[in-house]
Amino acid sequence: MHLAQLLRRPVVGGDGEVVGRLADVIVRLRGRDYPLVTGLVARVGGREVFLPAEQVADLDGEKITLASPRVDLRHFERREGEVLLRADVLGHRVIDVADAELVRAYDIALEQRLDQWVLTCLDTRRPPRWRGLRRGRAAQPDWRDWKSFEPLIGHARSARVRGPFARLGRLKPADLADLLEDANRTESHEILQTVHADPELEADVFEELEPESQTRLLGERSDAEIAQVLGRMRADDAADAINDLPQSRRQPVLDALPAGQRTKVLTLMGFNPSSAGGLMALDVLSMVGSSTVAEALRSAGEARALQSQALTSVYVVGEERRLLGVVTLVELLQADPAARLDEVADRDPVRAGPDTDVEDVALLMTDYNLLTVPVVDDEDRILGVITVDDVLETVIPDDWRRREPAPHPAHHVEEPGPERAPHDRPPGS
Structure with a gap:
């Protein structure tokens, strides 16, 4: 059954008398399971009343038939965890998780499984009365599994159950x-x-x-x-x-x-935000030249407080953190674990001053195929490091950012796995 077809259908009591018309369908969100229909909202004599799912004898006919002629006429009040499909979902935007975009739900499919009704699919294609005809045919619905989406209900007490x-x-x-x-x-x-x-x-x-x-x-x-x-x-x-x-x-x-x-x-x-000093990260993995390759690799593995983009290299420093050399992690992995850093490091690393323009830093990275560039003061003391992602973020023109993204691959939604682990990144890193 499609919600758009159900709305405003007559609700008939067990004695055959029309008691009202369908105003909404209530579901309860159940995590990985499809939302369960728990009741209906009917408009009866100018007020909205609640009809429990157990009282509905037939939902898929031209009229909605109740098992009993008796209707509780108390005004409907939403309870915690309840979602109203017409009010909260139909015509509203939901998150298409596969494509990471907001799309609108133009219709909702309900399906009877055993003795219960559940919400199974959404139609996210604009219907023909809004979109018009395409090549002489009305646009076909785009029915997709409910589990492909994350709803934005806008109701705090309902959000908690998700x-x-x-x-x-x-x-x-x-x-x-x-x-x-x-x-x-x-x-x-x-x-x-x-x-x-x-x-x-x-x-x-x-x-x-x-x-x-x-x-x-x-x-x-x-x-x-x-x-x-x-x-x-x-x-x-x-x-x-x-x-x-x-x-x-x-x-x-x-x-x-x-x-x-x-x-x-x-x-x-x-520092000027568009200079090397304004872009750099202050946390740098640096070691003295007498350290071994094995010690450097161990330090890199334990440097969880540093951003991963800045961990592509280890910087060799002397007294007062003066920059003496640099060695990449790949070079460390391929070197003798017992070798000293000053034996395997590049002793003349490319560097930038804190006042260097970001465009010049980008040229250095391009010319020397670098992922990071150290920033040093006038006495060659290392101040920080610039990563390529920060440079790209600054030099890419704004109009490029506003371009339409590349098309996503075909939809493929897997069952959700175990709850995601919190990000393992310390504060301020």
Whole structure:
């Protein structure tokens, strides 16, 4: 049965008398199982009343037949965990998890299994009365499994029964950021509520947002709430986010940051945001030249506080952290474990000063095929490292970012696996 066909059908009592018309269908979300129809909402004499599923004798005819002529005429009130298909889903946008985009539900399919009705599919193709004809034929419905989607119900008590991650936990932070940028205020609020259950994922998502969206969404939070998010972000991204806040909010947010993160952010805010100093990450894996290859590999494996993009190389330093050389992880893996770092390192590494323009850094990376570039001061003391993803984010033109994404592969939805593990990234890394 399709919901669009069911709505406004007459509801007939056991004695054959029409008691009202169908106004909505109520389901209960059940995690991995299909939502279960638990009742109907009927409009009877100007008021909406509840009809339990057990009272419905026949749903798939031209009229909806009740097993009894008796109807409880008390006004319907939604209970915790209940979802109204017409009010909450039909005509509203849902998240297409496979394609990581917001699509609209134009119809809903209900199917009887054993003695119960369940919600099984959504139609996300605009019907012909809105879309028009294509090559002389009406556009065909696009019925897809309910498990391909994540609903945005907009009802707090219903959201709680869906669990902390549901199907959104299968999306990458960049996908979630794209969804937030396309979402309206209500939709973005619900997506953020879900993401907020995993603070590390929340920080990753905010790192991926465009500056305008990031500032808008952070601006709706208190200073303490902003600091909680920025405290888990990479220090360079946190510094950019604070610079984009209104002047009156910057200092309160800085004061609310954890001490270690605040020190890093203040250091980075002292540089031009579009310079090497403004882009660099402050945490660098550096070791003295007398360390062995085996020790360097072990240190890289244990450096969980460093962002993975900055762990492509180990920097050899001398007194006062003066840069003496660099060796990539691939070179370490292929070297004798007992060899010293100063024996296998490049003793004349490419480097940049903190005031170097990002375009010049991009040229260095291109010319020398580098994934990272160390940033040093006038005395060659290492200050930080720039990663290629940060450079690309800065130099790619804005209009390129707004291009239509490449088409996704054909839909393939697997049954959800075990609940996703929280991100294993320490705060401020």
